[in-house]
Amino acid sequence: MEILRKLTLAAVLAFACLGLKAQGGSYDVFVPIAKYISQGDADRLSAWFADNLEISIQSKSVESSKTQARQIMRTFFGTHTPQTFDITHTASRSNVKYALGSLSTGGEVYMVTIFVSSDGRTYKIQQLKIDKNR
Numbered sequence: 001m002e003i004l005r006k007l008t009l010a011a012v013l014a015f016a017c018l019g020l021k022a023q024g025g026s027y028d029v030f031v032p033i034a035k036y037i038s039q040g041d042a043d044r045l046s047a048w049f050a051d052n053l054e055i056s057i058q059s060k061s062v063e064s065s066k067t068q069a070r071q072i073m074r075t076f077f078g079t080h081t082p083q084t085f086d087i088t089h090t091a092s093r094s095n096v097k098y099a100l101g102s103l104s105t106g107g108e109v110y111m112v113t114i115f116v117s118s119d120g121r122t123y124k125i126q127q128l129k130i131d132k133n134r
Contacts, residue, residue, distance in 0.1 A: 029116055029123040030087050030099045037103065037112065038085035040077035046070035048116070050124035057130045069128070076130065080105040085112070097123070102133075109133040 029048075036045035049066040056062075057076055064072065082105055089100040095118045103110040115127040 029097060030090060030114070033099075033114060033116075033125070034085055034087050034101065037101070038082050040082045042070050042073035042077055045073060048123065048125045049128075050117075050126050053125055054127045056128070058132055061129075073128075080108065080110075095119070096126075103130065 033045065033048055036042075036048075046066060046069060049069050051066055052063060053066070053069055054061060055064050055069045055072055057072065062068075062072075082103060084104045085101055087099050087101045091098045097116045097118075099112075099114045099116075101112040101114070103112050109132070110130050111133050113127070113129040113131075114125060116123045117126050118124075
């Protein structure tokens, strides 16, 4: 029982240290976002959405609530099943980060643009654009 308690304590400390490192600036917010896009998981992706955000799919742009944006992404993923998603470029300035990625959906390739902002504690997607590569 003592060994289990020590292992649990060690695991808690390790996760706490990882959390501190994530807040220290080396955390890449696009790793989990890319994972959920590549999985076509609108529910988990929407956890990263701001309460209100701009979402644009194939040049149809709308300002939407987090709930509306989740439904838009469910619909998109339902008709365009992701095969792969790769971040091809990132940049940041002040409290804003930007990423470009390539989404393959079985025969079709889309360019994905993601803007996230930080309030110092968390990152939230402010804008998500998905356009077909030409």
